[in-house]
Amino acid sequence: xxxxxxxxPGDGIGPEVIDQAVKVVKAIGQKFGHKxxxxxxVVGAAAIDATGEPYPDxxxxxxxxxxxxxxxxxxDPKYDNDPKAxxxxxxxxxxxxxxxGLFANVRPTFTFPSLVHxxxxxxxxxxxxxxxxxxxLTGGIYxxxxxxxxxxxxxxFDTNVYSKHEIVRLARMGFxxxxxxxxxxTCVDKANVMATSRLWRETVQELAPEYPDVKVEYEFVDxxxxxxxQWPKAYDVLITENLFGDILTxxxxxxxxxMGLMPSASLGTSIKLFEPIHxxxxxxxxxxxxxxxxxxxxxxxxxxxxxxLKEEAQLISDVVNLSLDEGYVTEDIADGGTAYKTSEVGDxxxxxxxx
Amino acid sequence: xxxxxxxxPGDGIGPEVIDQAVKVVKAIGQKFGHKxxxxxxVVGAAAIDATGEPYPDxxxxxxxxxxxxxxxxxxDPKYDNDPKAxxxxxxxxxxxxxxxGLFANVRPTFTFPSLVHxxxxxxxxxxxxxxxxxxxLTGGIYxxxxxxxxxxxxxxFDTNVYSKHEIVRLARMGFxxxxxxxxxxTCVDKANVMATSRLWRETVQELAPEYPDVKVEYEFVDxxxxxxxQWPKAYDVLITENLFGDILTxxxxxxxxxMGLMPSASLGTSIKLFEPIHxxxxxxxxxxxxxxxxxxxxxxxxxxxxxxLKEEAQLISDVVNLSLDEGYVTEDIADGGTAYKTSEVGDxxxxxxxx
Ligand SMILES: CC(C)[C@H](C(=O)O)[C@@H](O)C(=O)O
Ligand SMILES: CC(C)[C@H](C(=O)O)[C@@H](O)C(=O)O
Numbered sequence: 001x002x003x004x005x006x007x008x009p010g011d012g013i014g015p016e017v018i019d020q021a022v023k024v025v026k027a028i029g030q031k032f033g034h035k036x037x038x039x040x041x042v043v044g045a046a047a048i049d050a051t052g053e054p055y056p057d058x059x060x061x062x063x064x065x066x067x068x069x070x071x072x073x074x075x076d077p078k079y080d081n082d083p084k085a086x087x088x089x090x091x092x093x094x095x096x097x098x099x100x101g102l103f104a105n106v107r108p109t110f111t112f113p114s115l116v117h118x119x120x121x122x123x124x125x126x127x128x129x130x131x132x133x134x135x136x137l138t139g140g141i142y143x144x145x146x147x148x149x150x151x152x153x154x155x156x157f158d159t160n161v162y163s164k165h166e167i168v169r170l171a172r173m174g175f176x177x178x179x180x181x182x183x184x185x186t187c188v189d190k191a192n193v194m195a196t197s198r199l200w201r202e203t204v205q206e207l208a209p210e211y212p213d214v215k216v217e218y219e220f221v222d223x224x225x226x227x228x229x230q231w232p233k234a235y236d237v238l239i240t241e242n243l244f245g246d247i248l249t250x251x252x253x254x255x256x257x258x259m260g261l262m263p264s265a266s267l268g269t270s271i272k273l274f275e276p277i278h279x280x281x282x283x284x285x286x287x288x289x290x291x292x293x294x295x296x297x298x299x300x301x302x303x304x305x306x307x308x309l310k311e312e313a314q315l316i317s318d319v320v321n322l323s324l325d326e327g328y329v330t331e332d333i334a335d336g337g338t339a340y341k342t343s344e345v346g347d348x349x350x351x352x353x354x355x
Numbered sequence: 356x357x358x359x360x361x362x363x364p365g366d367g368i369g370p371e372v373i374d375q376a377v378k379v380v381k382a383i384g385q386k387f388g389h390k391x392x393x394x395x396x397v398v399g400a401a402a403i404d405a406t407g408e409p410y411p412d413x414x415x416x417x418x419x420x421x422x423x424x425x426x427x428x429x430x431d432p433k434y435d436n437d438p439k440a441x442x443x444x445x446x447x448x449x450x451x452x453x454x455x456g457l458f459a460n461v462r463p464t465f466t467f468p469s470l471v472h473x474x475x476x477x478x479x480x481x482x483x484x485x486x487x488x489x490x491x492l493t494g495g496i497y498x499x500x501x502x503x504x505x506x507x508x509x510x511x512f513d514t515n516v517y518s519k520h521e522i523v524r525l526a527r528m529g530f531x532x533x534x535x536x537x538x539x540x541t542c543v544d545k546a547n548v549m550a551t552s553r554l555w556r557e558t559v560q561e562l563a564p565e566y567p568d569v570k571v572e573y574e575f576v577d578x579x580x581x582x583x584x585q586w587p588k589a590y591d592v593l594i595t596e597n598l599f600g601d602i603l604t605x606x607x608x609x610x611x612x613x614m615g616l617m618p619s620a621s622l623g624t625s626i627k628l629f630e631p632i633h634x635x636x637x638x639x640x641x642x643x644x645x646x647x648x649x650x651x652x653x654x655x656x657x658x659x660x661x662x663x664l665k666e667e668a669q670l671i672s673d674v675v676n677l678s679l680d681e682g683y684v685t686e687d688i689a690d691g692g693t694a695y696k697t698s699e700v701g702d703x704x705x706x707x708x709x710x
Pocket of ligand 2: 222
C-alpha cells in the first residue's frame with residue numbers, strides 16, 4: 001500500500017517521540033512492503049516561533065493532503081501563564097481539529113500487566129479495565145458563538161451548541177465500536193440540566209433501534225466521574241460531548257497506571273490523526289529520556305484506523321509489550337531496572353519488527 | 356440561642372435520615388440550652404405528589420423565613436427516564452437554590468480512619484486527604500439564557516454566563532476558608548478555552564493581593580480531574596464554577612471511601628442550607644437501613660456555619676466518630692459486625708450527646 005503520512009512533531013518532547021514512531025512505521029513498511037512517504041510540518045509553539053501562527057496554512061495543506069497525520073504534542077511554558085498572550089500554542093490544536101474536521105477523539109483506556117501496579121486505584125478495581133471514549137471534538141462550548149465579554153468587561157459568556165447531525169455521526173462511531181467490542185454503549189450527558197444534553201440523549205435514543213445488539217445506558221456526567229473511579233470495569237464504549245469528554249478522558253487516563261503509554265486517534269470524514277495523550281513535557285525535552293511508547297502505539301492505531309491493516313497494528317502492539325516484558329524501557333517505567341534512552345527504545349522496537 | 360430550623364426531608368431515604376438529624380439537634384439544644392423550633396415542608400417528588408410543584412411557594416416561604424434549612428434528598432424513579440416529563444424533582448432543587456440565593460456549595464472531602472480502607476484508591480494516596488470545594492451554585496450554564504432549541508428542534512444550545520460579582524463573592528469565601536486552613540487556594544477553570552473561565556481567572560488574580568497569606572494556584576479542570584485521583588492530598592481549598600463543581604465534587608466524593616458520610620452546606624447571603632451529599636437512594640426508602648451519619652454531620656456543619664457554635668458542631672462530630680469506633684453503625688459500613696437500624700443509630704447518637 002502507498003501511504004502518505006504527515007508528521008507534526010510540535011513542541012517539547014514531541015519531536016523525539018515522533019522520531020521513534022517514524023522508525024517503527026518505517027520498519028513496518030519495510031517488512032510488509034508498504035511504500036511510505038513522510039512530510040513534516042510545524043505546529044504549536046514551534047510554529048509560532050517559525051511563522052507567527054500556531055497552525056499555519058502551509059501545515060494545514062500538508063495535513064489535509066495526507067492519508068494520516070502523526071502528531072506529537074503542543075505547549076511551551078514561555079506561552080503559558082500569560083493571560084494576555086495574543087497567540088497561544090493550544091489555539092493551534094483547536095484550529096487544527098476544526099480545519100481538519102476531526103470530530104471524534106478516540107481515547108482507549110486499558111492496562112498493561114507489568115504497569116498496573118502503578119495505578120492509584122486498588123488492583124481489583126482496575127485490573128483488566130478496557131473501555132474507550134468517543135469524545136466529540138469540533139463542537140460544543142469549544143467553538144459555540146456568541147462567546148466573549150460585555151462592553152464593560154464585567155460579564156463573560158460562552159455558548160454550548162450542538163446540531164443533531166454532529167451528535168449522529170459521533171454516536172454512530174460509538175455504536176459501531178460497541179458492536180465490535182462488548183456491546184455496551186454509555187451516553188454521558190447532563191440531560192437533567194442542559195438543553196444540548198437532552199438533544200444528545202434524544203438523538204442516541206432514536207439511533208439505538210438501528211443497533212439492536214448494543215445495550216445503551218444513559219448516565220449523567222457527574223455519576224460517570226464517580227463510577228470511573230469506583231468501578232471502571234463497568235464501561236465499554238462511552239460517547240460524550242467535547243467538554244465532558246475533555247474532563248472525563250483525562251480522569252480516565254490516570255486510572256490505568258500507564259498514562260505515559262496511552263495512544264489516541266482523532267477522526268474526521270476524510271483525515272485521521274494519531275497522537276499520544278501525554279503532553280509536551282517541556283522539562284524532558286531534548287534529553288532523550290521521554291517515553292516513546294504512547295506515540296508508537298498511536299502509530300499502531302494509525303495502521304488499524306487509517307489503513308485497516310490489523311496485522312501491522314498488532315505487530316507494533318506486540319513489540320511494545322515485548323519491550324515492557326523485557327524491561328527495554330525509558331526511565332519513567334524502568335522501576336529500578338536499566339533505563340534506556342528514547343532513541344534506544346525506538347531502535348530496539350524497529351529491530352524487533354524486522355527480526 | 357433561639358433557632359428556627361426548616362426541615363425539608365424530600366424523597367426516598369430523606370425523611371428517615373432527617374429524623375435522626377432532628378434527634379441529634381434536639382439533644383444538642385437540650386444540652387446547651389438552645390431553643391430550637393422545627394418547621395417541616397415538602398420538596399421534590401414528595402412535593403409534586405402533594406402540590407404539583409417540586410418546590411412550592413409554601414415551602415419557599417418556610418425556608419426563606421428560617422435561620423437554617425436541613426435538607427434530605429430529592430429524586431424518585433417514577434419521574435426518571437422520562438425525557439418528556441413536564442415537572443421533575445430535580446427542578447425543585449435548582450429552583451430552591453436559585454430562589455434562596457444559595458450561591459456557594461461547600462463540599463468537604465476527608466477520611467475516617469475506620470473507613471479509609473473502603474476507598475477505591477490505594478491507602479498512601481488517600482490517607483489524610485482533607486480538602487474542600489467551593490462550588491458556585493446559582494450561575495453558569497445551569498441558569499444562563501438563551502437555552503433551548505431552534506424551531507425545527509435539530510439544534511440545541513445552552514449559555515454559560517458569569518458576572519464578576521458572582522465570581523467575587525464565591526472566591527472571597529474560598530480565600531477566607533483557605534486562611535483558616537492550609538492557606539492554599541486552587542482556582543479551577545478552563546481558561547485556555549472558555550471566556551467565562553478567563554473572567555474567573557482574572558477576577559481571582561485581582562483578589563489575590565488582598566489575601567497575601569494565601570497561595571493561589573490556577574489549574575485546568577481536566578488536570579484537576581486527574582490530580583484528584585493521583586494526589587488528592589495536594590489540595591486544600593478549591594473554587595470553581597457550577598458545572599465543573601458538579602463533576603469534580605462528585606468525583607471527589609468517592610475517593611475517601613466514605614461517601615455515605617459526607618455532609619455539605621449551601622450558603623447564600625442570608626439563608627444557609629445543609630444536606631448529605633448522597634442521594635435519595637429509593638431502593639432503601641422506608642426500610643430503616645439508610646446511613647444517617649452524613650445528615651447528622653450536615654447538622655454539625657449547620658451549628659458551625661449558620662450559628663457559629665463550634666462546640667456544638669464538635670460534639671456532634673465526636674459522637675459520630677464514637678459510633679464509628681464502637682461499630683454502632685448501619686449495615687452499609689458494618690463490615691461484618693452487627694448492623695444497627697437508622698433509627699437506632701439516631702437514638703444512640705442523641706443519647707451519647709446527653710450522656
Ligand atoms: C489544550 C486544550 C485546549 C485541549 C482540550 O481541552 O481539548 C486538551 O486539554 C485536550 O484534551 O486535548
Ligand atoms: C440533580 C442535579 C440537578 C444536581 C446538580 O447538577 O447540581 C446534582 O447533581 C447536584 O450536584 O446537586
